[in-house]
Amino acid sequence: MTSHDTTIDDAAWASPWRRRRVGEKVLLSVSLVLTALLTPPWPGCVLVACLSVFLILGPARIRASLLATVMIAPVTFLIIGALPVAIHLGGDGWGIGPVRINADGATTALGLIAHGIAGTLALMVLATTTPMVDVITWLRALRVPDPLLDIASLTYRLLFVLLSTTLAVRQAQVARLGDAASWRRRWHALASTIGSIILRSWQRATNLQRGLEGRGYEESLRTLSPRRARSWPFIGVSLASVAGVWATCWVLA
Structure with missing residues (x-):
């Protein structure tokens, strides 16, 4: 196994979405992240997670094995972080000895995990399709x-x-x-x-x-950036997809 098989950056270089403008992908990814944070776990986070996985594995053509590999660490962190919310000492609930789990704590913990997984997958839409050099060039254009x-x-x-x-x-x-x-x-x-x-x-x-x-490095590590045309259809489909998630949440609320 080589680094080419395991790194997100290599996958981003090979993705067909690499040819798209960074700002367009940032708009899509940030919109999905905000939707995952502001909508309820069901159906908001579930829809965001499914949409993100579809975009990564479908149009972006990222391997499922790579996505699963890079998601292991965030999911493990989320589960460990949610355990103190679900588990408490004493009181009512199911458990062994003083360690108890009640329905409210478990529901809250599952909600936190759902928000975290959906937000991480939404961020992966940008990470798996945009090499770091493109992100840095885009930030330089914003005068960082x-x-x-x-x-x-x-x-x-x-x-x-x-x-x-x-x-x-x-x-x-x-x-x-x-x-x-x-x-x-x-x-x-x-x-x-x-x-x-x-x-x-x-x-x-x-x-x-x-x-x-x-x-002869003195001031900055500038790199050449190819000119990319703005894709209004991509922007429209991205906003429509996010709006569809919000509309579904509103209907099922």
């Missing part, structure tokens, strides 16, 4: 200060340096150990390779710094 954009760009690049180094070390570890190694041997090998990952990442980050110095 260059130092802030350069810090964001370098941090993002260094994260991928760490990811690619980790994957390379992982491939070497699998090739050396195979599938028959014991868990004890695997954990020992993992502990011994953490230092290698850090050192290799530091070396590659140093090479990135030297490359910037050789390029």
